[in-house]
Amino acid sequence: MTYGFVGLGQMGAPMARHLAGFGLTVHDTRAEAMAPLVEAGARAAASPAEVAAASTHVSVMVRDDDQVREVVTGLLPVAAPGTVVAIHSTIRAGTAADLAGRALPYGIEIVDAPVSGGFMGAQEGTLAVMAGGTDAAFARCERPFAAWAGLVLHMGPVGAGTRAKLARNLLHFASFAAAAEAQRLAEAAGVSLRKLGRVVRHSDAVTGGPGAIMLRPTTAPLDPDDPLYEIMRNVLALGHKDLDLALELAAELGVDTPLATLARARLATGLGLKQPDPTDPGREGGRR
Template identity: 80%
Template sequence: MTAAAAPGPHDPPRGNGPSDANVPYGFIGLGQMGAPMARHLTGRGLVVHDTRPEAVAPLVDGGARAAASPAEVAAACRIISIMVRDDAQVDEVAAGILPAAAPGTILAVHSTIRPGTAQALAERARPYRVEVVDAPVSGGFMGAEAGTLAVMVGGAEEAFARCREPFGAWADLVLHMGPVGAGTRAKLARNLLHFTAFAAAAEAQRLAEAAGISLRRLARVVRHSDAVTGGPGAIMIRPATAPLGPGDPLYGIMEHVLALGEKDLSLALDLAAEHGVDTPLARLALARLADGLGLPARMTTTPEETR
């Protein structure tokens, strides 16, 4: 009986974790998010690359090795994270990685890009036997610094299994969302809520300012109460957006939310009208709240229409 031959430099890693642990981890793109994410991986034989030497230097001082190009990262690593600006930069970096990557390498894209870009990249990588996962993150630079990001992973089950542990170095929520592209679709839905809420916050501030309320004190209340309740995410408890039936366990909860929402939005719209503040998002929210909660509409007119 003979012992199994050791894997060669271009053989795919064996298993879902131990092989990856014995080779360096690559990270390309050391900006506001990428640098702190990479810093959490410096104890794993980290190899880093960025077009700006000043971005690379602090990571090298912390124990990482600098690579002169994406190809050099690919030659040394079996899991490579990319955190660059946009779709074009992702494609450019991938073009350098793929010809140099060993079969079985995982290319993890953390940038927020188009879902189709991730899927096209997975097709480009297939002849090289390179796995692509799209793994955008949520939590901002504060989460990156603290290692408390959420990461939404799209890709094969096997690839996700190999990424779960290293991603956990900088994220405390690592979720498999589905096949390649699913991570990005989840991130776009999440950011729709994020930035729409910013626009709503601006509308609320205009109303508060017109009504003589301190915006700084109001902001403290919002941040405090959202930390307690979970903010807009607190209502995301339905498994689907189809209308709820009266026998659904969530029906009563949503009826309570609707009653409060319609009352409070109506009062806010009255205050806005009193001070001459245009609040289009609030009007839209009142009109669509019932449908959004999966309930039949209870109000057929807005407060403005009844005046």
């Protein structure tokens, strides 16, 4: 296989660099973005179409849906049948499926393969990639993806990778909002925000952070016989206790904590448990 890469921004450039020894052809609208890749052994192309003409696997990492559509539309008439086009941009859930339909008459396969792990992961070659596409297309992607990823998962048909990325990013940015709320509480309480940040990064690296509870194959309520049932009951008890204490402190300091209040109300159902009866002193998640 010969490889092409279109879009050499903050993420695309380090991803492409890991492929520079594989007969790589690259394109970006900025000549200065291509220069370091050329120095590393890649060939610069004047357009995405020129990349497609030289490659049997093309990665696309551009800004948004409009740019993805523009690039892929330009590739299709030029790429050879059997070419795989992997879209790494975070786009709308239906865009990849629509492009896959357009690519079908050309004998070209689309794989939506957004990534998670940020610039650091791209630089180190440890990104997580969530791929949507046929089994055959995914199999052809595993080798190039392995050059810059530490985790490569086939999530399902075209579009599944993007749907997974949108869910993952919902957690990512919602947690940023929660982190901001926690910082407001800490600041009002006279806590060093930088030291608190160090604690959060250290402990999340040990426990897995929010991902530590993402163990179930469904969000349906847990059966009491499920091995996870007692584990989640314990998580709920600790969560309710600690959230109650945080909310109590916030009330004392006059800090608005709407996300913590919402988390307290929804934690039980989120863990697959029944909402506790507030009148039952032995309730799930209540103080015993």
